[in-house]
Amino acid sequence: MKNELTEIIGIDYPIIQGAMSWVATPSLASAVSNAGGLGMLGSGHEPGETVRKTIRETKELTDKPFGVNVLLLSQYVDEVVDVICEEGIKVVTTGAGSPGKYMKKFKEAGVVVIPVVASVALAKRMEKEGADALICEGMEAGGHIGKTTTINLVPQVVDAVSIPVIAAGGIADGRGMAAALMLGADAVQLGTRFVVAHESIAHDNFKQAIIKAKDIDTVVTGQITGHPVRVLRNKLTREYLKVEKEITSDSTPDVTRLEAIGKGALRRAVVEGDKDRGSFMSGQSAGLVHEEQSCHDIIQELMTEYKEVVTLHAKRLNE
Ligand SMILES: Cc1cc2nc3c(=O)[nH]c(=O)nc-3n(C[C@H](O)[C@H](O)[C@H](O)COP(=O)(O)O)c2cc1C
Numbered sequence: 001m002k003n004e005l006t007e008i009i010g011i012d013y014p015i016i017q018g019a020m021s022w023v024a025t026p027s028l029a030s031a032v033s034n035a036g037g038l039g040m041l042g043s044g045h046e047p048g049e050t051v052r053k054t055i056r057e058t059k060e061l062t063d064k065p066f067g068v069n070v071l072l073l074s075q076y077v078d079e080v081v082d083v084i085c086e087e088g089i090k091v092v093t094t095g096a097g098s099p100g101k102y103m104k105k106f107k108e109a110g111v112v113v114i115p116v117v118a119s120v121a122l123a124k125r126m127e128k129e130g131a132d133a134l135i136c137e138g139m140e141a142g143g144h145i146g147k148t149t150t151i152n153l154v155p156q157v158v159d160a161v162s163i164p165v166i167a168a169g170g171i172a173d174g175r176g177m178a179a180a181l182m183l184g185a186d187a188v189q190l191g192t193r194f195v196v197a198h199e200s201i202a203h204d205n206f207k208q209a210i211i212k213a214k215d216i217d218t219v220v221t222g223q224i225t226g227h228p229v230r231v232l233r234n235k236l237t238r239e240y241l242k243v244e245k246e247i248t249s250d251s252t253p254d255v256t257r258l259e260a261i262g263k264g265a266l267r268r269a270v271v272e273g274d275k276d277r278g279s280f281m282s283g284q285s286a287g288l289v290h291e292e293q294s295c296h297d298i299i300q301e302l303m304t305e306y307k308e309v310v311t312l313h314a315k316r317l318n319e
Contacts, residue, residue, distance in 0.1 A: 001303075005133055005164040005186040008112055009091055010065045012036030014187035015177070015299055016135075016166060017194045019069030019093055020143065020281070022270035023202050026054060030061035031199035031295035039066040040093060048079030055087045067091030067114075072099060085109035093135060095144070100129040114166065118146020123157040133164040135189055140170030142192045142283035145220065145230050151183065158184030172285035174305020181306075192283040198294045203273030206280055209234075213286035222262075224248055225255050232280040236265060 006014050015037035017028065021044045029039030041058060043051045051068065058066055068089050070080055073096045081102045084092060091112045092099075099106070099113055106113050107130065115126045116135040123134050136157045138150025146153075150169040158165050167180035168189035180188045194200060196207045209232050221240045222228045224247065231237055240261050247253040262279065269278030293301070 003164070003186050005166070008132065008164075009038055011038050013299055013303055014181075015302060016040065016067075016187055016189040017295070018141075018143075018168060018189045018191035019067075019095075020191055020195065022266055023195055023200055024069065025201050026058040026061055027199045027201060028194060028197060028295070029066045030058050031197065032194065032299070033062045033064035033066045035294075035296040035299045036064075037295070037299050038091065039064075040091075041066065041068045042071075043068055043074070043080050044071055045074045045076065046080070047076045048083040051076075051080050052083045052087060055083070055089065065090040067093060069093045069095065070099070070102075071095060072097035077102075081105060085111065098125070098129060099131075103130040116168070117157070118148060118153065120153075120156050120160045123161050127161045127163055131163060133166060133186070134161065135166045135168050136185070137189075138167075138169030139220075139228075139230070140284040141168055142195075142218075142230050142286075143281045145169070145228055150180070154180060154183040154185050170283060170285050172283075172288040174302050174307070175309050176285070176288075177302055177306045178309040190285075192285045193289050193298060194295065195282070196289050196292050197298060198292060202270050205273030205275055206269050206278070207292055209275070209280050210282050210286045210289050211291065213282065213289075215284060215287040217286065218282055218284055222258070224253060225258060229279070229281065230283060232282045232286065234278070234280065235276040236261065236279060 013036045017032040017039050019040040019042045021042050024042040029041045032039035068084050094115045112132045114133045115131050117123045136153045138153050139145045154167045164186040166187045166189050167185035171188045172193045177188050195202050196210050218230050219233050219237050220228045220230050224244050243257050265279035268274040269280045
């Protein structure tokens with residue numbers, strides 16, 4: 001399936017594995033890239049040389065293109081950007097800010113820059129600053145989210161910009177993929193489904209929690225802090241939401257209580273599988289994830305379902 005975006009990036013299928021702190025490791029990213037999609041590494045708050053090591057480990061596992069997600073808030077962002085350019089990385093996705101300051105450097109190094117956006121205004125700004133494409137992430141997604149749903153955000157951004165758009169949030173099968181492409185997206189980005197891939201290092205408790213989850217099993221924490229996060233409901237989220245409620249009416253809410261509960265919680269979920277104290281970030285699409293599969297099988301299944309849906313609708317149109 002070729003389009004402008006797959007051509008720029010050099011991938012076979014318009015499917016991107018979302019960067020995910022602790023989960024987006026060389027094992028997962030290389031498996032997705034080897035299966036014809038675009039694997040992404042997370043770089044989080046890591047120093048440049050740690051990111052370089054992770055990139056080189058991934059190069060040992062695949063000769064296909066893969067990308068790196070840059071957290072613009074990181075204290076190491078300058079050195080991470082340098083490492084990405086030196087290592088010849090093909091694609092960068094960015095979150096938590098504007099990559100404007102680094103755009104010239106990325107362009108000179110031939111890096112495709114794809115910011116994650118959750119609004120039309122930010123999408124337009126990113127295009128103006130030189131972004132090559134945009135990831136439009138709806139509030140159905142796992143992890144940090146915006147306010148708009150994918151079904152509303154994607155077509156409004158598609159209408160507002162002239163660069164390729166990637167839809168993220170709530171897409172976990174070929175039907176979701178077909179819907180996103182119908183809305184005008186050139187590709188889809190999936191996170192929750194890839195947490196449950198064989199090649200994902202997420203603890204088995206995390207994978208099983210997603211497999212068991214139903215449509216209404218996620219909650220959004222952190223509304224009061226201005227950094228909402230979608231996560232599976234558990235003891236930690238109950239406690240977090242209780243404190244949020246307690247401090248909401250305070251004239252100066254003491255968010256340090258919330259920070260103490262959330263500190264290290266994603267690591268506790270991914271690495272330790274701590275069912276009570278871990279933050280099991282997941283999208284509403286968890287209800288669509290039923291089994292652990294290899295990245296190859298996930299991508300092939302998405303493509304088969306996508307083709308079936310599109311063929312069925314084309315047939316109906318002609319009847
Ligand atoms: C466990 C987890 C961790 C995530 N961490 C990040 C992150 O560090 N940076 C980022 O840009 N997006 C992060 N995301 C969002 C994903 O990259 C992706 O856009 C999102 O999961 C897509 O929605 P879906 O969960 O419905 O598939 C995370 C998502 C999950 C589920």
